[in-house]
Amino acid sequence: MKKYWKSIAILVVILLSLGTYYVNAAMSAEHYPEFVIRTLSGDANEIRPLVLDSSYAADTSTRSYTYTSLKINADGSTYNNSSFLDQLIGQPPTLIKSLRKEYPTFMRGKDPFADYFFENKEYLAYADVKYGTLSSRNYKFDIAVLNKKDEKTNSFKVEVPNEKGLENVSVEDVQMVDGVLYLITHNMMRDQEDLHDEKHIYIIDQGNQKISNHEAIIQVPEQQDNLRTDLQFIRTSPTKANDHLFILKTEKKMIEDTESTREEVVGQEVISYNIAMKETEKINVPDLKLDENQLSFADESTIYFMTLDGEELVVTPYSLMDDQVGQAYRIQLSGEDGMAYAYMTTVKAGKLYIVSAQMTPKIGADVIVADAHSGKTLFKGQIALKDASKEKGNFELYMNEMFVD
């Protein structure tokens, strides 16, 4: 035995040391506080379909933050396990996760961005842009359409027509109207020295696997002197069918002060585009003033223009059926110094969901559900620590995305 003592000693040391470390690591697994949505008023059933994809960071005095993602819903919070295997699997948004669960084969090799997907009862469609080499700039749409009935997938690549100095293409929306697939993209064009931004629509002929038609919806110069024009889609539910697209065109003027430059909105208009008819129409909304953090949302036949006025969210419904501006209503949000905190909003099935984007021990986070047409508050609540007395110290909670089932 005597001649083995060194080996035995080192093995014992290794086993004890590593063993203690990993048992300790498992026992003292990082403790995360539990969050709940506390009802202040209204019907708690309204938040049943709501899932908030959030991330939590405990404040460490070293100023290094590590974020852990969690989901908050009516039942409380669930932390995504931060184990190695879970990290490897990744934490795609709730929508992608549920699609992967339902269509594991179709979802292979698809980028996890909700904008690239379209889903209705019969089809699940996906489109993305694949780049060639940097030098040859060879853009191809990578398209796949799953027919849910016969479970057949039609997937193909089709070259993006490049007529005049196409600099960049990115897919912003995938739509299907009456069985026809449309890709809506943001293109950057170079005309000699000038750059142009445009929203472009491609009509895909699925049978022949090619682009049957395409056109620019709207084109604006990137920058002209001090004028800058932004094109922005008014958000819709990512996978929902829409026969209209709504684009908010904002013209901004750069004003140079002595020390800094600031931007001022000089003109704003909303453009509606009928996908099937290929018609562009200007929507006239009097007194439209949407600032930077506009949260507008289009749902079915109504656009909800939202803007923050102090601590209030002003919602102006605009009915597309009769081109009428509805009665604007205001929803009180919490804020500081007369300014509301950052919020995210969604409209689904006639209900407006408003959720704060951030929570700290000092800043409360609101969860509000209101009737989208009348503004009547159906639910008002706050995200709160389940056991506030136990949790001390600083933390930050960010609501990154909300998902309404």
Next chain:
Amino acid sequence: MKNYLKLVNFEFNRVAKLFVVLLGITLVIQMVGVIVLSKEYLNMANEKIYEDMMTKIEFLENFGKMNFSQIVRSIWFFGPIGLCAAGVGFYIFLIWYRDWVGKNTFIYRLLMLPTTRLNIFYAKITNILILTFGLVAFQLIIMPIEMLVMKGMVPTEFRSDMGLNKIIAVMPELSIIIPRSLIELILYYGAGVLAVAILFTAILMERSFKWKGILVGLLYSAIAVVFMILPLLLQEFVFNGFFYPIELLGIEIVMGVMVLTASVWLSRFLLMKKITV
């Protein structure tokens, strides 16, 4: 089995001195580092507070509290770890070549032992693993001691204490050596064992065919590496992300086991038939 264990013990005794030297260097340099850095911080605090008339609060606001992770980030801490890593890397080669040099070629006696020659291969690879784990285990033992030393030197209001887990979590470099979960430990060190097995095979090729063997060994290593990264390349350029990450991990593990088997089999063949003394 008994013969294998005897060989492992025998090999470990041969390297024990070098091993203890590495442990000693690590302990001394890291401990000196803890003392020097704590002292530096305290001197700075004294200077600011007593000479520049800063209040304690101002000082803490400007310079922050002392934290063990600052020590971990310093060369005092990482230097010895790097030295140990280099030492083990060097010994991967030395563990074979030391048997061929010297007055009486030791490998002759090893090969003559009444046991399968593959046991020599297994014993040597086990020893590399013992050395590595031994160094890691030692680091895990001395870190709490170093923390205690820092706690003894820096007053409570000037330091923010962190647990061992937390420090390892915020130092990505450390969590390669000390993975945060058992699964990672097995995967990382499994990959390490695979790399050592490939190197051993290459070394045995050199020992069997001399100059030509170096070429063959390099070629074998290159093939093994290509084989291992092939699934990743295919995933990226041919299959366009067809596999989910967890499946890719499974494929990689299967590839690793295949390369490991090939290495062991080749080594066995070389040790039995081709090795020259």
